[in-house]
Amino acid sequence: MLLFFYKMLHISSRILMKQARQRALRIFFLVCCATLSGTLHGALDRVGDFALLDDRGTFHQLSRYQHRAALALMAYDSSCAEMGSMLDRFAALDSSYEDQGIDFILLDARDLGREVARALDLPLPLLEDDGQLVSETLEITRAGDVLVLNPQRLSVYYRGDVSEALDDALNAVVDGSMDDTIAVETTGCTIDFPARSRHLESPPDYVSEVAPIVIENCLDCHVQGGVGPFAMDSHIMLLGWSPMIREVLLNKRMPPMQVDPYVGHSASARGVSKQDLQTLIHWIDAGAPRGEGEIDPLEHHMQSNKGWVLGEPDYIVQGPEHSIPSTGVLDYYYNNIELPFTEDKWVKAVQYRAGDPTVLHHLITFVSEPEEDFWGAERVSTSVSRRFVAGYIPGKVNVYEFPEGVGTFIPAGYRLSMQFHYVTNGQSTVDQTQLGLYFSDLPLPREQRVQAIGTRFVLPPNTPEFALQASHSLDENIVITGVRARMNYRGKKMRFEVEAPSGVSNQLFSVPAFNYGWQPHYLLDEPVTAIAGSTLRVTGALDNSESNPTNPDPNLEIPFGFNSWEEMFTGYFTYYQSLD
Numbered sequence: 001m002l003l004f005f006y007k008m009l010h011i012s013s014r015i016l017m018k019q020a021r022q023r024a025l026r027i028f029f030l031v032c033c034a035t036l037s038g039t040l041h042g043a044l045d046r047v048g049d050f051a052l053l054d055d056r057g058t059f060h061q062l063s064r065y066q067h068r069a070a071l072a073l074m075a076y077d078s079s080c081a082e083m084g085s086m087l088d089r090f091a092a093l094d095s096s097y098e099d100q101g102i103d104f105i106l107l108d109a110r111d112l113g114r115e116v117a118r119a120l121d122l123p124l125p126l127l128e129d130d131g132q133l134v135s136e137t138l139e140i141t142r143a144g145d146v147l148v149l150n151p152q153r154l155s156v157y158y159r160g161d162v163s164e165a166l167d168d169a170l171n172a173v174v175d176g177s178m179d180d181t182i183a184v185e186t187t188g189c190t191i192d193f194p195a196r197s198r199h200l201e202s203p204p205d206y207v208s209e210v211a212p213i214v215i216e217n218c219l220d221c222h223v224q225g226g227v228g229p230f231a232m233d234s235h236i237m238l239l240g241w242s243p244m245i246r247e248v249l250l251n252k253r254m255p256p257m258q259v260d261p262y263v264g265h266s267a268s269a270r271g272v273s274k275q276d277l278q279t280l281i282h283w284i285d286a287g288a289p290r291g292e293g294e295i296d297p298l299e300h301h302m303q304s305n306k307g308w309v310l311g312e313p314d315y316i317v318q319g320p321e322h323s324i325p326s327t328g329v330l331d332y333y334y335n336n337i338e339l340p341f342t343e344d345k346w347v348k349a350v351q352y353r354a355g356d357p358t359v360l361h362h363l364i365t366f367v368s369e370p371e372e373d374f375w376g377a378e379r380v381s382t383s384v385s386r387r388f389v390a391g392y393i394p395g396k397v398n399v400y401e402f403p404e405g406v407g408t409f410i411p412a413g414y415r416l417s418m419q420f421h422y423v424t425n426g427q428s429t430v431d432q433t434q435l436g437l438y439f440s441d442l443p444l445p446r447e448q449r450v451q452a453i454g455t456r457f458v459l460p461p462n463t464p465e466f467a468l469q470a471s472h473s474l475d476e477n478i479v480i481t482g483v484r485a486r487m488n489y490r491g492k493k494m495r496f497e498v499e500a501p502s503g504v505s506n507q508l509f510s511v512p513a514f515n516y517g518w519q520p521h522y523l524l525d526e527p528v529t530a531i532a533g534s535t536l537r538v539t540g541a542l543d544n545s546e547s548n549p550t551n552p553d554p555n556l557e558i559p560f561g562f563n564s565w566e567e568m569f570t571g572y573f574t575y576y577q578s579l580d
Contacts (some may be wrong), residue, residue, distance in 0.1 A: 044155035045181040047147075050134045051252040051513070052107075054125035055117035057260045059493065059512035060105065061251060065151035066547040067464050069101035070173045074162070075135065076106040076126060077143035080189035086144040089162045091123040093170065100174045102148075109135040109143065109191050111274075114262045131274035132193050133281050137250060144188035148173060151547075160184025195275075199282035206235060207293030210283050213276045214238065215301055217255060220395030223301075227358055227394040227423065234299050235290050242284045249277060256518045260510035263495070266482075266522040268393060309399045310349055313436030322420060324359045326428045331564050333420040334374045339410065346440040347408040350390050352398035355432040361421045362519060363392035363433065364484075366450075367410050374417040375562050378452050378570070383472040388450035388574055389416065391484070391521035392433070403481070403527075406576045407444040423517075446576040448481075453538055454570035459490060459558040464545035468569045471537040478530050482523045482574035485511045487542065488567050489550045490558065494540035496571055501533035514540075516550050521574065529578055538571030 051061035065071045074090045077083055087106075094104035106126045108117060117126050129135050138147060139159075148158035148169055157178050158169035165184045172178040204210055214232055222228035232238055238245070248254040255270035272280075283289070320335045354360040367387035368376050377384040389408050390400045402408070422431065455470040485494035491514040499505045508528055530536070544567075546554045558567045 043180070044150060044153065044157065044178075045159070047149060047154055047156050048137055048247060049154055049251040050137065051250070052127040052129060052134060053260060053512060054105070054127050055108075055114060055120075055122070056125060057263060057495075057510055057512055058125060059252075059258070060125070060127060061513075062149060062151055062154065063251070063549070064543075064547040065103065065149075067462075067545045068103055068151060068547075070103075070157060070170075071149045071151055072097075072102055072104045072170070073107050073127075073138075073147050073149065074104075075109040075140045075143055075145040075188075075191065076122075077110050077189055077191060078112070078120060079110070080143040082188060083143055086162050086188070087122070090146070093162075093166075094124060097170055097174070100170075102170060102173065107135060107138075107140070109140050109145075131195065131278045131281075133250060133274075133277060135191070136193055136196055140191060142186045142188035142190055145186050156181045158182045158184075161186045161188070195278045196282060199278070199286065203286035203289055204279045204283040205293075206283070206289065206291040207295070207297060209279050210238075211235075211297035213272070213280060214298065217270065217272050217276070219298075219301060225358055227361060229425070232298060233301075235288075235296050238298070239288045239290075242288045246281060246284045249280060252513060256515060257520055258511075258513040258515070259522070260512050263507045263510040265525045266509070267525060268396075268520055268522050306397060308353075308436055309351060309397060310401070310436075310438055313351070314439045315437045317416060317435040317437065319355070319418065319420075319431075319433040319435065321430055321432045322422065324356070324422050324429050324431060325424060326426055327424050330422050330424065333422070335418050335420070336368065336373065337416040337418060339415050341410065341412055343412050344443075345410040345412075345437075346442075346444045347389070347402075347410060347437050348406075348440040348444065349399070349401040349438040350408075351400070351436040351438075352390070352392040353434045353436070354392070354394075355434070356429045357394065358425050359422045359429055360392065360431055360433060361394055361423045361517065363421070364419045364521070365389040365391075365435065366417045367408060367414055368417040370413055370415065372417065374419050376417070378454065379562070382454045382456065382470065384452050385449050386452060388448060388572075389435075393520050400523075402448055403576070405444055406446045406448055407440055409444075409447045421517075421519075445579065448574065448576050450484075451536060451573045451575060452570055453536060453573070454486075454568060456560045457567075457569070458560065459542055459544050459567050461555050461557050462545055464543050464547055465492070466542040466544060467539075468541060469537060469539040470569065470571065471535050474530055474532055474534045474536065476532050477578035477580065478575040479578050480508065480524065480528045480530060480573050480575045482521055483509045484519065484521045484572040484574075485514055485538075485540070486519060486568060486570040486572065487514055487516070487540075488564050489516050489552060490542045490544045490548060490567050491516060491569075492541045492543040492548070494538055494569075494571055496573065497537050497539070498528065498530045499535040499537060500531070505537075511540075521572070523574075529580075530575075536571075536573050538569075540569065542567060542569065 049063045169182050222232040224231045259269040453470045453472045483496045493512045495510040496508040
């Protein structure tokens with residue numbers, strides 16, 4: 001059973017694989033200790049992994065603090081009269097223990113929201129607990145409740161307040177003498193959880209509340225023949241997988257492609273509202289009841305397959321046949337596709353059709369010169385404009401109609417360069433993906449291109465936050481339609497912005513939790529105009545530490561390079577020239 005569980009996780013991404021392995025090793029270690037000694041001495045209370053953004057848009061995940069000795073967290077409520085003194089004392093500890101490997105953060109147990117939280121100008125990061133779900137899981141009950149957490153073992157060193165007992169617990173963590181969880185009674189202001197109280201009285205209904213959320217947010221991938229590791233095709237399947245569903249929702253492994261919802265917006269950035277998260281989590285906590293409905297909406301959900309949505313393409317690019325093994329972690333496939341065109345072509349729309357959608361994870365296509373490979377001029381330049389076609393996202397009908405008067409230009413004699421990323425699913429298969437091209441009868445006035453902006457570096461070993469940035473100055477007016485972050489295993493975060501000639505910056509998009517397994521091209525819901533003289537900029541960081549779950553070896557120094565065992569930091573701005 002454990003082997004099956006491991007394989008199912010393995011196919012979803014490298015992150016799932018490594019975290020599952022770590023979990024299994026922890027369980028194996030505890031069982032061995034119990035067998036040898038007959039009992040478990042000094043057992044700390046367990047706690048589930050969780051992840052939240054803070055009020056500054058930074059991603060925090062408990063298991064990603066493994067390079068630190070502990071994470072100290074205090075529940076914050078500005079309406080509590082005693083909060084000021086508790087905050088002062090807690091914040092003072094931050095500087096005292098920083099060099100001892102203990103970080104200090106606050107938890108917004110009241111769900112204030114970004115705007116209110118930023119206005120508070122707090123001395124420590126405030127985790128945004130949308131829907132109060134992490135506070136509930138951590139059993140927070142009062143403002144000022146403090147937890148000192150062990151990121152390595154996902155356990156609790158201390159649960160209490162900011163009294164002297166906290167100092168004693170922190171010192172015990174530093175000197176390694178903490179054996180059992182220390183629990184201290186707290187007396188702060190009581191925190192209410194209205195959604196939980198409502199759902200405790202009347203659990204969410206499976207048919208009318210839970211199933212529609214699953215259909216809307218999960219069934220693009222989690223269906224028979226989909227790229228998801230298991231199908232959510234019945235109540236029984238949800239019930240069986242409910243512990244994992246709860247886990248991946250709270251630590252933000254799912255939905256994938258985590259972005260900051262307060263910086264720009266893209267429909268391709270999948271996310272679940274806090275109300276829907278409360279419904280799902282509270283339903284699972286209630287035992288995932290089936291309810292009274294006779295018909296199971298998941299069993300009757302039909303996945304649509306519309307074929308060529310825009311009609312038969314003018315030209316169908318037959319991708320290469322890729323033989324995908326049943327198991328293993330695969331590197332990217334790169335292929336150059338020759339085209340038969342003897343005259344220039346303007347592409348006004350495209351559609352991808354995966355040969356085997358259960359294994360194709362993402363795909364990027366550029367137009368390249370006859371002697372170029374996929375990376376083209378990026379090999380020799382840190383800032384280059386390229387001809388971009390489109391990206392493939394699993395689970396969606398991948399149809400892209402460019403804005404009126406905009407298209408991708410394919411000069412006669414040029415070819416396509418494609419990058420394929422596959423995941424294994426326990427069965428060997430062959431994928432041959434098609435790309436349908438729809439041409440304009442006349443040349444189009446504006447060309448879709450992508451501005452690649454990167455930098456060169458050497459990444460030191462055991463470095464949890466290696467800050468990087470890259471920029472490009474515009475010499476023409478453009479309209480930005482999308483962005484994409486490109487890093488390898490040690491990628492951590494990337495933010496996209498435009499700085500006007502006046503110096504005013506506009507934050508376009510932010511990927512605070514970069515995932516090597518998910519690198520979509522985010523189409524902006526609202527295109528952004530940038531005038532000549534503006535600066536396109538990407539800022540972010542790499543994580544070459546043990547806390548990075550995709551890091552093959554944090555002890556290595558990593559050079560810049562385009563291969564997966566090297567590292568890169570490149571942001572892509574998709575755009576077309578503005579005629580205004």
